[in-house]
Amino acid sequence: MSRGTLIDLLYLVSATTFILALKGLGSPKRARMGNGIAAVGMFIAVVATFFKQVDGHSLYHVGLILVAMAIGIVVAVPTARFVRMTAMPQLVAIFNGVGGGAAALVSITEFVHIHSTRPATYVTLEVLLGVLIGTVSFSGSAIAFAKLQELMTGRPVTYPGQQIINALLGAAGLILIVIILVNGQTTLLWILLALAVVLGVAFVLPIGGADVPVLISLLNAFTGLAVAASGFTLGSNLLIVAGTLVGASGILLTRLMSKAMGRSLSNVLFSAFGSVITAAGGTGADARPVRSGSPEDASVLLGFASRVVIIPGYGLAVAQAQHVLRELGEELEKKGIEVFYAIHPVAGRMPGHMNVLLAEANVPYEQLLELDEANSELQTADVALVVGANDTVNPAAKDDKDSPIYGMPIINADLAENVLFLKRSMRPGFAGIENELLYNPKTTLIFGDAKDTLTKIVAAVKAS
């Protein structure tokens, strides 16, 4: 067997591990193993590549390759290990962005490399598509990162004619590709690159912070497609398989995610969700009466309950209060009170984000309820304790047809006998929508930082 065949076989092994990995990631038991399998497959592919012959010679610049890898590892490992779990969505965004950037760079370099040999039209087309998609993914991820990291406003950024301008930008990109295909000028490639950067930014700007995770999933799929395009150019089945796998499953996953929010994908991408409602809610809000109480009031209410459902949201994560919350849960259990955690599919900023945070705080897995279980449990609950959640318990999703979140499945906190709503202020939630639950006669509001308030409640529960 020749060396080339052996390497191709190893690539086949690697591609197979990626398929197995995705399969594994779909089940809670095998997910971690799946990730490990893919990592092994990746390692095999990278090692095999060192022995590959390109254009009839062994790889040049092996030293440079090793140096570049070392730089990547030194930066990536500590970042991935030690960044706080609340910042996880940003982290995924940035790692996706660099992948898109790498795919674009590979395509650009290949274009420069093969340009003098007058490549076939379809090769140039693959290169240009790789550049366009990879770069959009790169700059789009950068903006998504900035939004999640709150380097810029999380609200949708809109301006008149935005969708038309974006459509024109996209069309301009495609026309430019056609022009390059016809007359093959290298300089136009740089214009395409600049255009792709602008397109990525413009595409992401109107998408509100709450929807950014769906967007990251889509950009993730884009990067996959860019990698597949590079695979065509480089003649690599491995890149085609891995890229297409990610592209195809990523697009489906994106749709599943927007479905979990009760919205269509086009609604997520093009409706500038959450930009206009704030003004409407802001004026009338202060005039209406709400009932507020102290942490001590809350502890009394909780102390008399026999069944408590806790509904955590992103505010919990921001306040880093998941550990105190678990402590409260334990204290209540010591008093013989049943405690459950109701997890909305999109609680936090990514699907599953809240499960991860609570698991980190050692909340027992079996106390976590998914949406449907939670809603049946709430019918017999004495207290629903809402901590840092807002839109996911907003009844407007059920009965206000004009509300932008109408149709989103919610946790029916109002089914419980009493609702304790821990809140920093009367400001509306991430989607910027007024929440009727705050004015429900069942509801007691406890203002303050979630962590402070919970600490006080725990102390009061312990004392009683």
Place this chain on the structure above:
Amino acid sequence: MGNALLQYATVLMLTIFVGVEIIAKVPSILHTPLMSGSNAIHGVILVGAMLILGSATTTLEEVLGFLAVILATLNVVGGFVVTDRMLEMFKAKPRAPAAKKDEVAS
């Protein structure tokens, strides 16, 4: 359009179906780890980046290829480590003695 292109197109088509089939039934709590895991998988562009830098003949190509390898390595390594860290949290933990599962269920 050569035979090679046709072969790549075949692989592409088949893989699209595999990709869609394979994640059709994923519970929503695993959406994030799945996204993160597939994010690491497209880091396989590292192989492409190595080939590009490994065949670079001009300074421009060397610089671009070098950057590509750095970015791709970030994608691969960061992607796998973050996903592993997420999934680590999903494993079953020993429960606090105060309430056993049976008591909660009763």
